[in-house]
Amino acid sequence: MACVLLFSRLLPFSHRLTRTSICLLSLFISYLCYCVLFPADTIMQKSGDPPPSCQRVLADGGKRRLHKSLSCVLPREPKPNSVDASRIKPLTSLHTVRNDTPSPPLGNLKFGNKKLPNAIIVGVKKGGTRAVLEFIRIHPDVRAAGTETHFFDRNYDRGLEWYRGLMPRTLESQITMEKTPSYFVTKETPHRISDMSRDTKLIVVVRDPVTRAISDYTQTLSKTPELPSFQELAFRNQSLGIVDTSWNAIRIGLYALHLENWLRFFPLAQIHFVSGERLITDPAGELARVQDFLGLKRIVTDKHFYFNRTKGFPCLKKPESSGSPRCLGKSKGRTHVQIDRDAIEQLRDFYRPYNVKFYEMVGHDFKWE
Numbered sequence: 001m002a003c004v005l006l007f008s009r010l011l012p013f014s015h016r017l018t019r020t021s022i023c024l025l026s027l028f029i030s031y032l033c034y035c036v037l038f039p040a041d042t043i044m045q046k047s048g049d050p051p052p053s054c055q056r057v058l059a060d061g062g063k064r065r066l067h068k069s070l071s072c073v074l075p076r077e078p079k080p081n082s083v084d085a086s087r088i089k090p091l092t093s094l095h096t097v098r099n100d101t102p103s104p105p106l107g108n109l110k111f112g113n114k115k116l117p118n119a120i121i122v123g124v125k126k127g128g129t130r131a132v133l134e135f136i137r138i139h140p141d142v143r144a145a146g147t148e149t150h151f152f153d154r155n156y157d158r159g160l161e162w163y164r165g166l167m168p169r170t171l172e173s174q175i176t177m178e179k180t181p182s183y184f185v186t187k188e189t190p191h192r193i194s195d196m197s198r199d200t201k202l203i204v205v206v207r208d209p210v211t212r213a214i215s216d217y218t219q220t221l222s223k224t225p226e227l228p229s230f231q232e233l234a235f236r237n238q239s240l241g242i243v244d245t246s247w248n249a250i251r252i253g254l255y256a257l258h259l260e261n262w263l264r265f266f267p268l269a270q271i272h273f274v275s276g277e278r279l280i281t282d283p284a285g286e287l288a289r290v291q292d293f294l295g296l297k298r299i300v301t302d303k304h305f306y307f308n309r310t311k312g313f314p315c316l317k318k319p320e321s322s323g324s325p326r327c328l329g330k331s332k333g334r335t336h337v338q339i340d341r342d343a344i345e346q347l348r349d350f351y352r353p354y355n356v357k358f359y360e361m362v363g364h365d366f367k368w369e
């Protein structure tokens, strides 16, 4: 329309112009018409300047213009690795879990933030710590570091920001967890965790110390076949029944002694003890108590477990990440080395007073006989 008007105004004078002038004039008019029909921002988009997501929203038209401007302006977060991304729950499912949870800010909508852990599985080695972590992380309000960080025992010099960097991204409504079983027997760990936050919730998976020691030995033997026999390591003098408490596999099982150190920094109410034995016979029951302790809705239930006869342990029916049933790896649930009955009886006698003391301290009889 603008082109036609312009032509009709200029035409009466054109007869006075030379052929060249007419040509130049037509070119100029064509340029003017082009500018009117294709405004500048459309041309920029077509040149590929804005990110693809912005282009797509623009193509939807004016109705979604606000949406467009937010998605284009928000800083783009780096893509997390595929495991992390698959573990992030859609917001809709979170809201069915906790209706009182306020919506996260728009910037965190997709990936959340890395936070220091609210809860740590601090022990004990070979108690069943991996099972507890894998089972609790099915919960949509829990996210966990996949590997043992060993921050409070081996990597403390690296600082809390390094530690935070190992954590998965969480939404405001989710809690962050990690597990490093050696924490329970490391002298410095309780006060270091307390320095990070006195509110940290602690979980200890305990198991009959005799079975635990044999499990520990079986694992070491699988890596070091030339290892001396269990009896040689466990006793200073087996005929006199003198146990070698300097051997780690024995020392770890002195739960009462280690717990004393923790109680100097944390109240008992802030420590939850999982029975490693019941974790195998009744995983849902133990997980119900863990969820209560963490202040979570009971979402992980017996529906999530089945007993795998080949493995001889409970396995997950449908883990969060893959959607197919899954058991723990081969290093969990190994066949133990055979230890003669006398040695086992001697170790039971040795541990008995420590166990009784431990039951008194925690107010629960774990019945390790």
Ligand SMILES: Nc1ncnc2c1ncn2[C@@H]1O[C@H](COP(=O)(O)OS(=O)(=O)O)[C@@H](OP(=O)(O)O)[C@H]1O
Binding pocket: 124, 125, 126, 127, 128, 129, 130, 131, 181, 215, 216, 276, 279, 280, 313, 314, 315, 327, 328, 331, 332, 333, 334
């Ligand atoms: N569901 C399920 N599947 C497999 N294994 C299970 C399960 N629940 C508990 N357990 C017991 O966990 C024991 C290993 O304990 P941890 O995970 O704490 O070991 S480690 O300290 O991290 O190496 C492991 O010890 P071993 O049987 O001696 O290998 C298991 O008895």
